[in-house]
Amino acid sequence: MKRALRKTPGQYNSKKMEQEGTLSLTGKVILITGASRGIGASAAKRMARSGASVVINYHLRRDRALEVLQEVEREGGRGMVFQADVTEIKQVEEMGGAIGKKFGSVDVLVNNAYFPFEVNPIHQISLEGLKEAMDRELSALHNCTRVFLPGMLERKKGKFIIISSRVAQQPLPRLGAYAAAKAALEAMANTMAIELGPLGVTVNVVNPALTLTDASAIMPEEFRERVRKTRPLQKHLYPEDIAGTISFLASDDADMMTGTHILVTGGSHLQL
DSSP, X not given: OOOOOOOXXXXXXXXXXXXXXXXXXXXXXXXXXXXXSHHHHHHHHHHHHTTOEEEEEESSOHHHHHHHHHHHHHTTOEEEEEEOOTTSHXXXXXXXXXXXXXXXXXXXXXXXXXXXXXXXXXXXXXHHHHHHHHHHHHHHHHHHHHHHHHHHHHHTOEEEEEEOOGGGTXXXXXXXXXXXXXXXXXXXXXXXXXHHGGGTEEEEEEEEOSBOSSGGGGSOHHHHHHHHHHSTTOOOBOHHHHHHHHHHHHSGGXXXXXXXXXXXXXXXXXXX
């Protein structure tokens, strides 16, 4: 009779990992901002299954963040939740201190936090709405870089994974503020890749097309269905589809990738 493998904290047995096609992230500390729902929550669960210690950052929904943590721990993974508005540097510093006490330095930062934005045609978007969208996206990455990059530089190894959006290159009506903010975020990520590469830190961008999450609920059902039908794969995108790409970029298999923009679109980027 075969003996059952006992799971140790932060690890899953290799057979299960092989069956699920997950990469080993054992020993890595990964911070995912905005991880109480959607893509962030799926990424946290996926990477915990691969052996990482995951930090589930949230802004408002502690109940949902705890649900993600409970699922991680129920399957033998390690994690923690921390409330912080990542657009506020002091809150990010407090989060960095808490992570350091529990897990040590962050190896991988997944910049994923979602921020509401003004939905209007460009000529009707207020200047305040445009500035707010830009400020939130850029300050979130800037603050997390200021706090977590020093630990990566000390080890001469680290990864930034920036979650952007396909609308940064393929705009949609009424989403001009979001498109502009994400395009600026990507320009910032490209510069970081050039500057940090010689120091051992990689920076990559994930560009999902319309993904069915709470955030995409603002889009009419008719539009979402039309998008699905125009994709060569004829399928909706779900958070789990994006989580696999994030997990790969976090792994050692992606160590020679930096400044890369990965499209996860189901092929919709090929359509005119």
